[in-house]
Amino acid sequence: MSFKKNVTHNPKLATVNKNDKITNMKKSKYDGSTYLNPYLGGVILGTVLLLSFYISGRGVGASGAVKNTVAATVNAIAPQHVEKSAYYSQFAGGDNRPMNNWLIYEVLGVLAGAFISGIVFNRLKLKVEHSPKITSRRRLWFALGGGLVFGFGAQLARGCTSGAALSGMAVLSFGGYITMVAIFGTAFVVAWILRKNWI
Amino acid sequence: MERKYTILAILLIVLALGLVGLPKKKDLKETDPKALLSAITEKSRYLSVDLVTHRIIENDPTLLLIDLRPANEFKAFALPGAINIQPDSLLSATTLELLKQPGKDKILYSNSDLMAEKAWLLGTRYSITRLYILKGGLNEWYNTIIKSGEVSSTASSADLDLINFRNAARQYFTGAGQTSETQVEAKTPVKVKVIRKAPEAKSGGGC
Amino acid sequence: MIGPIISSGIVSQAWDNIFAVLIGMGFGFALESSGFSSSRKIIGTFFGYDFVVVKVFFTAAIVASMGLLYLSYFGLVDYSLLYIQPTFLTSAIVGGIIMGIGFSMGGFCPGTSLAAFAVGRSDGMVFSGGMFLGVFLFSESFPLWENMYYSGSQGAKMINSVFGISPELFTFFLVLVAVGMFFGAAWVQKKVKKVEY
Numbered sequence: 001m002s003f004k005k006n007v008t009h010n011p012k013l014a015t016v017n018k019n020d021k022i023t024n025m026k027k028s029k030y031d032g033s034t035y036l037n038p039y040l041g042g043v044i045l046g047t048v049l050l051l052s053f054y055i056s057g058r059g060v061g062a063s064g065a066v067k068n069t070v071a072a073t074v075n076a077i078a079p080q081h082v083e084k085s086a087y088y089s090q091f092a093g094g095d096n097r098p099m100n101n102w103l104i105y106e107v108l109g110v111l112a113g114a115f116i117s118g119i120v121f122n123r124l125k126l127k128v129e130h131s132p133k134i135t136s137r138r139r140l141w142f143a144l145g146g147g148l149v150f151g152f153g154a155q156l157a158r159g160c161t162s163g164a165a166l167s168g169m170a171v172l173s174f175g176g177y178i179t180m181v182a183i184f185g186t187a188f189v190v191a192w193i194l195r196k197n198w199i
Numbered sequence: 200m201e202r203k204y205t206i207l208a209i210l211l212i213v214l215a216l217g218l219v220g221l222p223k224k225k226d227l228k229e230t231d232p233k234a235l236l237s238a239i240t241e242k243s244r245y246l247s248v249d250l251v252t253h254r255i256i257e258n259d260p261t262l263l264l265i266d267l268r269p270a271n272e273f274k275a276f277a278l279p280g281a282i283n284i285q286p287d288s289l290l291s292a293t294t295l296e297l298l299k300q301p302g303k304d305k306i307l308y309s310n311s312d313l314m315a316e317k318a319w320l321l322g323t324r325y326s327i328t329r330l331y332i333l334k335g336g337l338n339e340w341y342n343t344i345i346k347s348g349e350v351s352s353t354a355s356s357a358d359l360d361l362i363n364f365r366n367a368a369r370q371y372f373t374g375a376g377q378t379s380e381t382q383v384e385a386k387t388p389v390k391v392k393v394i395r396k397a398p399e400a401k402s403g404g405g406c
Numbered sequence: 407m408i409g410p411i412i413s414s415g416i417v418s419q420a421w422d423n424i425f426a427v428l429i430g431m432g433f434g435f436a437l438e439s440s441g442f443s444s445s446r447k448i449i450g451t452f453f454g455y456d457f458v459v460v461k462v463f464f465t466a467a468i469v470a471s472m473g474l475l476y477l478s479y480f481g482l483v484d485y486s487l488l489y490i491q492p493t494f495l496t497s498a499i500v501g502g503i504i505m506g507i508g509f510s511m512g513g514f515c516p517g518t519s520l521a522a523f524a525v526g527r528s529d530g531m532v533f534s535g536g537m538f539l540g541v542f543l544f545s546e547s548f549p550l551w552e553n554m555y556y557s558g559s560q561g562a563k564m565i566n567s568v569f570g571i572s573p574e575l576f577t578f579f580l581v582l583v584a585v586g587m588f589f590g591a592a593w594v595q596k597k598v599k600k601v602e603y
Contacts, residue, residue, distance in 0.1 A: 038462050044436040062515070074545070114521035147512050150515065157505060158494065170474060172573050182498070186503045190506060190511070
């Protein structure tokens, strides 16, 4: 499986090679960069997951780090509030050190790793990705709203697609599968409702 | 390209099939004989009749009574909440899984404690922990709890407490117009849910 | 060396966080290089023009689950020491639905939004920021959701026990399903109207 280098001289033209089959990386309108073959990416990701379990006995995650950061921030501003809260007190306040947590370090690694990948594949670019049919502003508002809603849901479900769904599936966790199905099922429906934003 | 993916897909399926087809390894570890000997001589595996009765009455959820007698005797009478396991099926996979589940004290009993001793030895050899023997077995239980003893005039207050306890226990088991037999009938079959151990990861898990 | 290495004490606990960074780097690299820093690629699954999510996600899931089962079989990993997150049925479903809404609104999930953040996508940054707000909102309003949060607890249940089959057999069926989806994705991708993205 070789990386197909997409060379587009005219960014406005989307050319599709007739001989490309399943793994063809469609040359995008404004993004002529190389992406790994998704199956290769999946194998790499699966191996990383495997290593994570082999070394630390747990899978990866992301929303947990957000949760801890929020808790630590609130604790810095209003410690009594944290102690009284039934939610925060589980992992912040008192003796807890939420920022000295496996997930926080892992997330730092995620940022670094993604950054390195961006350098290697020449994708470092400050921009807003959005459908040509909507404005940047609209995209950003939806991103904000989406993040808010997602953050809320991730707390309720005790995980996100990486932590609950992906890592959960790796150990055949029932809760993990349930969450995954719920996320993707709903996302499918909502994507169509909001299709004007995307296609 | 298509061909490549078909090959990979087949490879994946073969790997998965391999997983299913692998012979089940017996993951029973045997205890070191020296450790076994010290466990035997230690004698902490015996639980007195009074203690067990107390826990039965208290509905202690960590209690798991295992009756090793033949099925017809079990049906006639058994301690409340006990499950019946035939000695020859002690090493079956289901029994072992039952005995290995966390959070429970497993108390073996038979009529005397002979069979219980053997079962305990077997279980301990297979690294099963929290395994105990009802001292004296059902015979002792019956003599102590059900049959009333005579109160000697020289009994100490501790003895009197014990006798009171045993009287109360007798009431519990045989009183209220219900014999222990019916109590047990209603309880069998007891479905014991095997809880898969939920380990506490050092990093606390979470998302 | 029997895994998990940290738990069995072969490597000291202090290394755990260092490994966390390394594992995270691998995770981030895999995400970004597969294209998850682009919200348009992520959303592509739902419109049939780019199934990268399905391919990467399910490949990773079957590699990891098969890998763990094989390692366990060969005694290289103590499966009982692995963290299996507990099932809280109600909150798992409701939370998942809410996350699904957020997913299609924002086009990201926490992991991918971090990857997008790292390569300079402002929409990823904004999504990450939004997440902080969402977490804050939940934490402050927690008493309202407390009951739902703790209901439906089933412990660390594994999905194969729901069907009454062994983990290995379940994984086998999962592989079949995944391979089916991969071929299905390829087929759909050919049929769908080409979308410029």
